[in-house]
Amino acid sequence: MIVKYNRFGYLIGEGFSNVFKNKKSTGASLMIMCATMIIFGIFLMLSENINHFVDDIKSEQGFQVFIETDATEEQIQEVGDKIRALDGVSTVDFKDKEYAMNFVKEKFGDKAELLDGYDSDFFSTSYIVTLTDLKLSKNVQNEILKFENIKRITSSDETVTTLLAVANGIKIVTAVILILLVIISIFIISNTIKLTVHARRKEISIMKYVGATNSFIRWPFIVEGMIIGILASAISILIVGGAYSLLAEQAVNNSFMIKIGLSLLSFKDMISSIIVVYMLLGIGIGALGSVISMRKYLKV
Numbered sequence: 001m002i003v004k005y006n007r008f009g010y011l012i013g014e015g016f017s018n019v020f021k022n023k024k025s026t027g028a029s030l031m032i033m034c035a036t037m038i039i040f041g042i043f044l045m046l047s048e049n050i051n052h053f054v055d056d057i058k059s060e061q062g063f064q065v066f067i068e069t070d071a072t073e074e075q076i077q078e079v080g081d082k083i084r085a086l087d088g089v090s091t092v093d094f095k096d097k098e099y100a101m102n103f104v105k106e107k108f109g110d111k112a113e114l115l116d117g118y119d120s121d122f123f124s125t126s127y128i129v130t131l132t133d134l135k136l137s138k139n140v141q142n143e144i145l146k147f148e149n150i151k152r153i154t155s156s157d158e159t160v161t162t163l164l165a166v167a168n169g170i171k172i173v174t175a176v177i178l179i180l181l182v183i184i185s186i187f188i189i190s191n192t193i194k195l196t197v198h199a200r201r202k203e204i205s206i207m208k209y210v211g212a213t214n215s216f217i218r219w220p221f222i223v224e225g226m227i228i229g230i231l232a233s234a235i236s237i238l239i240v241g242g243a244y245s246l247l248a249e250q251a252v253n254n255s256f257m258i259k260i261g262l263s264l265l266s267f268k269d270m271i272s273s274i275i276v277v278y279m280l281l282g283i284g285i286g287a288l289g290s291v292i293s294m295r296k297y298l299k300v
Contacts, residue, residue, distance in 0.1 A: 026228060033232035033285065036185040037278060040178060041240035044277065045270060047174040052265050054167045062130035063141060063155030069124050071149040076125055082147055083127055088136035093128040124151055185285045221290040229286030233278040241267050
């Protein structure tokens with residue numbers, strides 16, 4: 001048990017020693033990883049905010065169910081209860097005849113006086129329905145049309161389709177960019193660490209001659225790569241977090257953002273997921289880069 005512990009301690013210690021011993025290669029790897037992870041962070045937070053915008057807009061998208069003008073209050077209430085009971089329905093907001101008349105007057109604008117001869121009984125009551133998932137829009141509408149006392153349904157299906165296409169497009173583009181960044185990072189880090197390995201090729205050859213296993217030789221370099229990855233992640237989080245917080249604070253007070261009713265996610269809202277993603281990414285890239293860079297020197 002003591003031997004295993006000492007061996008583990010040696011491998012970890014060698015990894016830390018390599019980080020400080022090879023300052024040039026460590027610095028180069030650190031800068032490259034920081035640059036890559038900052039770009040990664042920009043796209044990640046951009047993606048999170050765009051998805052947040054889309055979700056906000058989607059949550060406000062729905063359709064309007066108009067009730068027959070001669071329907072009784074009991075029948076109107078029954079329709080509302082049936083709509084609320086449908087799967088996928090999020091909110092059901094009742095709009096009376098007075099609301100309908102005022103809405104039409106607003107649409108008429110300067111010509112609203114044309115409606116002076118009409119009272120609210122001329123207009124229909126309605127329900128504005130929002131959904132938990134916009135993909136269910138068509139199915140829910142078809143179910144509602146089966147109910148009695150339904151006059152018509154108005155919806156913005158084209159807007160819904162566009163929003164879903166935008167959301168899916170953003171996810172695909174972001175995923176492709178992030179995958180490319182990871183591949184580029186692994187390639188650059190492996191080549192950078194390879195310089196360190198090359199400088200110690202004689203030491204590695206001697207270790208192999210005296211019976212050291214490949215894993216025993218490899219682990220200090222893997223630990224080195226993981227340490228560099230953790231350091232790069234921490235530095236990148238501080239830089240990206242600080243810059244994003246400043247930009248988000250300015251965006252909150254931006255008149256255009258206020259006018260359109262959209263807001264950015266705060267860094268606190270994303271910090272936990274960013275830390276997990278960055279640490280996994282940093283450790284993974286560092287370790288994998290080290291493994292790749294060692295292959296040539298561990299061949300028998």
